[in-house]
Amino acid sequence: xxxxxxKPSDSxxxxxxxxxxxLEGLEAEGEATVSSELLAERVGTTAAQVRKDLSHFGxxxxxxxGYQVTPLQARLQDILGLGRRWPVVxxxxxxxxxxxxxxxxxxxxxxEIVTILDRDPNKVGQRWGGVExxxxxxxESLVRGAGVELAILTVxxxxxxxxxxxxxxxxxxxxxxxxxxQLRLPPEIEVNDVNLALELEALSFALHLDRPRAEDADxxxxxx
Amino acid sequence: xxxxxxKPSDSxxxxxxxxxxxLEGLEAEGEATVSSELLAERVGTTAAQVRKDLSHFGxxxxxxxGYQVTPLQARLQDILGLGRRWPVVxxxxxxxxxxxxxxxxxxxxxxEIVTILDRDPNKVGQRWGGVExxxxxxxESLVRGAGVELAILTVxxxxxxxxxxxxxxxxxxxxxxxxxxQLRLPPEIEVNDVNLALELEALSFALHLDRPRAEDADxxxxxx
DNA sequence: AGCTGTGAATATGTTCACAGCG
DNA sequence: CGCTGTGAACATATTCACAGCT
Numbered sequence: 001x002x003x004x005x006x007k008p009s010d011s012x013x014x015x016x017x018x019x020x021x022x023l024e025g026l027e028a029e030g031e032a033t034v035s036s037e038l039l040a041e042r043v044g045t046t047a048a049q050v051r052k053d054l055s056h057f058g059x060x061x062x063x064x065x066g067y068q069v070t071p072l073q074a075r076l077q078d079i080l081g082l083g084r085r086w087p088v089v090x091x092x093x094x095x096x097x098x099x100x101x102x103x104x105x106x107x108x109x110x111x112e113i114v115t116i117l118d119r120d121p122n123k124v125g126q127r128w129g130g131v132e133x134x135x136x137x138x139x140e141s142l143v144r145g146a147g148v149e150l151a152i153l154t155v156x157x158x159x160x161x162x163x164x165x166x167x168x169x170x171x172x173x174x175x176x177x178x179x180x181x182q183l184r185l186p187p188e189i190e191v192n193d194v195n196l197a198l199e200l201e202a203l204s205f206a207l208h209l210d211r212p213r214a215e216d217a218d219x220x221x222x223x224x
Numbered sequence: 225x226x227x228x229x230x231k232p233s234d235s236x237x238x239x240x241x242x243x244x245x246x247l248e249g250l251e252a253e254g255e256a257t258v259s260s261e262l263l264a265e266r267v268g269t270t271a272a273q274v275r276k277d278l279s280h281f282g283x284x285x286x287x288x289x290g291y292q293v294t295p296l297q298a299r300l301q302d303i304l305g306l307g308r309r310w311p312v313v314x315x316x317x318x319x320x321x322x323x324x325x326x327x328x329x330x331x332x333x334x335x336e337i338v339t340i341l342d343r344d345p346n347k348v349g350q351r352w353g354g355v356e357x358x359x360x361x362x363x364e365s366l367v368r369g370a371g372v373e374l375a376i377l378t379v380x381x382x383x384x385x386x387x388x389x390x391x392x393x394x395x396x397x398x399x400x401x402x403x404x405x406q407l408r409l410p411p412e413i414e415v416n417d418v419n420l421a422l423e424l425e426a427l428s429f430a431l432h433l434d435r436p437r438a439e440d441a442d443x444x445x446x447x448x
Numbered sequence: 449a450g451c452t453g454t455g456a457a458t459a460t461g462t463t464c465a466c467a468g469c470g
Numbered sequence: 471c472g473c474t475g476t477g478a479a480c481a482t483a484t485t486c487a488c489a490g491c492t
Contacts, residue, residue: 012461054474055476059475149431176427203414207373210397236483285453287491287492461481470473
């Protein structure tokens with residue numbers, strides 16, 4: 001009987017997603033079992049890290065043998081809360097919203113955008129696939145009516161806070177926020193920020209440091 | 225005199241981007257100085273964290289007064305390597321590529337997509353803004369010819385590794401990777417992964433914990 | 449006095465190394 | 471034996487608390 005072990009860190013959770021993805025690949029390759037070492041190699045971490053991450057949730061492996069690919073996959077889906085369909089509201093029918101609506105990997109994980117909202121009257125009434133774009137004034141009724149708990153926010157910075165508050169009022173508990181602003185919401189609301197400019201800036205910083213043209217000098221790396 | 229104190233962590237670098245963004249807001253509001261406490265509040269961290277982060281790169285504040293908004297902004301841009309134009313190659317002219325091409329915050333930071341590549345002959349020859357889409361077979365000459373060191377990769381998973389290797393061969397040193405796969409590249413190449421499904425999965429995990437379905441109430445049996 | 453800059457203390461995350469089970 | 475699961479050792483990151491400028 002699996003008692004509660006220790007509290008998994010955010011990085012652990014993110015790695016679970018990577019393990020899940022790797023297991024799907026292994027299953028497609030026909031592998032029945034996998035060792036922590038191979039799984040680690042596939043996601044770019046260490047065998048000890050894999051075992052420690054999994055140990056927060058139970059013991060899924062067999063000593064001397066490794067992990068069974070399909071059962072572990074099922075278990076990780078379960079842990080990540082992917083054993084169900086998640087209806088999602090998309091607020092902001094711009095370029096990024098459109099790209100995310102079409103993003104195939106969401107549907108494969110049970111995330112289904114069931115409502116699209118925008119403030120632009122020219123967009124309202126358009127259909128993307130089978131989903132009609134509604135005006136943002138209908139946020140409350142559409143979100144609450146469909147029992148939507150997850151939102152993707154791709155509106156400009158200026159409107160983000162206001163929309164986020166309306167989402168929370170309508171029952172949303174988790175927001176994937178693409179607006180480059182710090183949302184101020186009650187602490188029980190989960191917010192995950194994706195800041196695309198910041199990602200390029202982190203690269204810019206690293207490249208900027210490495211002016212030396214010799215491909216020798218680096219900054220702390222573990223020899224294998 | 226930029227004396228380097230200790231090695232800044234990756235999280236420190238990411239917060240520098242947030243500080244920079246917050247300073248732009250403060251400048252627009254007409255603020256001349258800012259305390260570590262206010263800056264912290266704007267980006268959702270603590271005053272001590274702000275001071276520690278900045279201290280890795282020098283002393284930019286005045287005791288008793290705080291930091292001057294505009295000079296600190298300039299200093300952060302400098303540290304992040306944003307005091308120049310960064311030509312960028314975009315590989316993958318799909319939905320996400322298109323959204324990123326239009327993304328206004330890249331240009332504002334000096335990132336300019338100067339080359340777009342795709343393998344689809346129907347896309348080659350189209351123009352996005354002033355940039356023509358070229359066939360991926362021209363990768364080497366276009367990337368090397370323009371001295372491009374940064375790439376954004378938005379191709380499907382299957383092609384990502386091959387394209388990434390070609391980019392590195394052509395002189396690219398940093399890759400913003402949207403393909404859901406672990407790229408295997410020389411250690412001196414900086415790779416920053418953006419995994420959109422993973423971001424939703426992290427939310428799914430958190431929401432799932434707070435209100436687990438009765439069926440899979442398998443862990444955390446002890447409490448709350 | 450006010451607020452930064454920073455060593456010291458604490459908290460958190462990762463790696464080691466080995467006991468223990470298949 | 472081989473490979474997991476895990477406490478202990480280690481490494482890193484954050485927070486505290488206060489000395490030291492302005």
